[in-house]
Amino acid sequence: xxxxxxxxxxxxxxxxxxxxxxxxxxxxxxxxxxxxxxxxxxxxxxxxxxxxxxxxxxxxxxxxxxxxxxxxxxxxxxxxxxxxxxxxxxxxxxxxxxxxxxxxxxxxxxxxxxxxxxxxxxxxxxxxxxxxxxxxxxxxxxxxxxxxxxxxxxxxxxxxxxxxxxxxxxxxxxxxxxxxxxxxxxxxxxxxxxxxxxxxxxxxxxxxxxxxxxxxxxxxxxxxxxxxxxxxxxxxxxxxxx
Amino acid sequence: xxxxxxxxxxxxxxxxxxxxxxxxxxxxxxxxxxxxxxxxxxxxxxxxxxxxxxxxxxxxxxxxxxxxxxxxxxxxxxxxxxxxxxxxxxxxxxxxxxxxxxxxxxxxxxxxxxxxxxxxxxxxxxxxxxxxxxxxxxxxxxxxxxxxxxxxxxxxxxxxxxxxxxxxxxxxxxxxxxxxxxxxxxxxxxxxxxxxxxxxxxxxxxxxxxxxxxxxxxxxxxxxxxxxxxxxxxxxxx
Numbered sequence: 001x002x003x004x005x006x007x008x009x010x011x012x013x014x015x016x017x018x019x020x021x022x023x024x025x026x027x028x029x030x031x032x033x034x035x036x037x038x039x040x041x042x043x044x045x046x047x048x049x050x051x052x053x054x055x056x057x058x059x060x061x062x063x064x065x066x067x068x069x070x071x072x073x074x075x076x077x078x079x080x081x082x083x084x085x086x087x088x089x090x091x092x093x094x095x096x097x098x099x100x101x102x103x104x105x106x107x108x109x110x111x112x113x114x115x116x117x118x119x120x121x122x123x124x125x126x127x128x129x130x131x132x133x134x135x136x137x138x139x140x141x142x143x144x145x146x147x148x149x150x151x152x153x154x155x156x157x158x159x160x161x162x163x164x165x166x167x168x169x170x171x172x173x174x175x176x177x178x179x180x181x182x183x184x185x186x187x188x189x190x191x192x193x194x195x196x197x198x199x200x201x202x203x204x205x206x207x208x209x210x211x212x213x214x215x216x217x218x219x220x221x222x223x224x225x226x227x228x229x230x231x232x233x234x235x236x237x238x239x240x241x242x
Numbered sequence: 243x244x245x246x247x248x249x250x251x252x253x254x255x256x257x258x259x260x261x262x263x264x265x266x267x268x269x270x271x272x273x274x275x276x277x278x279x280x281x282x283x284x285x286x287x288x289x290x291x292x293x294x295x296x297x298x299x300x301x302x303x304x305x306x307x308x309x310x311x312x313x314x315x316x317x318x319x320x321x322x323x324x325x326x327x328x329x330x331x332x333x334x335x336x337x338x339x340x341x342x343x344x345x346x347x348x349x350x351x352x353x354x355x356x357x358x359x360x361x362x363x364x365x366x367x368x369x370x371x372x373x374x375x376x377x378x379x380x381x382x383x384x385x386x387x388x389x390x391x392x393x394x395x396x397x398x399x400x401x402x403x404x405x406x407x408x409x410x411x412x413x414x415x416x417x418x419x420x421x422x423x424x425x426x427x428x429x430x431x432x433x434x435x436x437x438x439x440x441x442x443x444x445x446x447x448x449x450x451x452x453x454x455x456x457x458x459x460x461x462x463x464x465x466x467x468x469x470x471x472x473x474x475x476x477x478x479x480x
Contacts, residue, residue, distance in 0.1 A: 024254070026254070027257030027258050027260065028257045030261045031257050031264055034264035034265055034268055038264060038267055041268065041271040041275065044278060045278060046275060046277075048474070049276070049295050050296045050442075050472045050473065051290060051292045051293060051294060051295060051296070051473050051475050052292060052296050053292045053471045053473055054468070054471075055438075056438060056468040057458065057467045057468075058462070058467060059462055083450075099448070198451065199450060199451060199452035200451070201450065201451040202447060202450065202451070203288060203445045203448070203450075204288035204447035205451075206451055207288040207289075208288070211289075211292070211476070214290065225455075
């Protein structure tokens, strides 16, 4: 473990000179122990803290018809998320191994021809961005919220260059405050999104839909329950587009 | 011919530097990471771009297993050394007593009786999920047996029941628990729940919405309509 060595070089030393001692401590067991401890910490702890999406839902109390604020038809867009499942109820995956989450959407009021099943519903997927180009449902939501996003893009550029404030923290907080202002600016055309989910839709698909709201800076959205018309529309769509 | 003398070299390697490195690494891990909490099921949460972190103290976590079983975890104040703060264990014990009292008031015919010992055992459990009726028997089992029970999703007596949620005069067990948590003596927990940060819903990414909705619907009935959904961080540009 530890040893003390005397250095003597041929006995040429003068009498009375102090003997030089060098102490060697073997640190190998110490390293071993430390490695074990590191392994323990790596296995039993986590570095990542979960993030949260904060939402508020309406209460279950029945509202009077006149109390309900009706969304303007031109602003309303309804998303219905769904997940493709096989016969066992397992989620189907695409070639890349991603779960097949789909989203049906319609703009304005639901319009359905009860005989043929034709309706104004369309189908999209969550495929995110390709570089800087939005695809899938993100493109549709992006286009609906264009005015807000254009303002926020300018703001983001200023924020990147620290033009809002030289101090980093203040720069961030000014950016957040201004972005919130733009999101809630009633002079701009902003969509109202109603998110619905089929019973079989995966939790991930609903979170993706909520996430799109954050990405596209949409301030007005709500989660609602499916009604009969919605399921008829999806059935009709799938029948017509086999 | 003289013999070739092979020089003897010492094989000792100085491990001091290595030791320094490992100690530094160890310190880093100890300071930055938090211990994994024991959960009956491991769920993979879906990812989002949200950057709001889950609070560490004063939060009630609702875990929904892919089978739709519900578990609860309660954390109290982080610093529980003063009189006005409530540590996790103290708050759990109080909530358990209140919830059981409420259950017994609603079901006078077969009440649940817990001893002080049971309450002490309960307060040490991070995440629980058994019906009230099974609680005394469950708490008297050994820890390994308890773990085995709660991680077996096929059992009928695992998970907090939440059927029939519309009538608040006859609340289901989940509602009894959530009310007990909300009305506990820890005011910080209550204010966190009001803000929506104190209730965290955690579900696996593949869980059908139907099952999660069941829980959300119960929360809506309880008028706890602000809450947070736990997600992992998504690494995506914009």
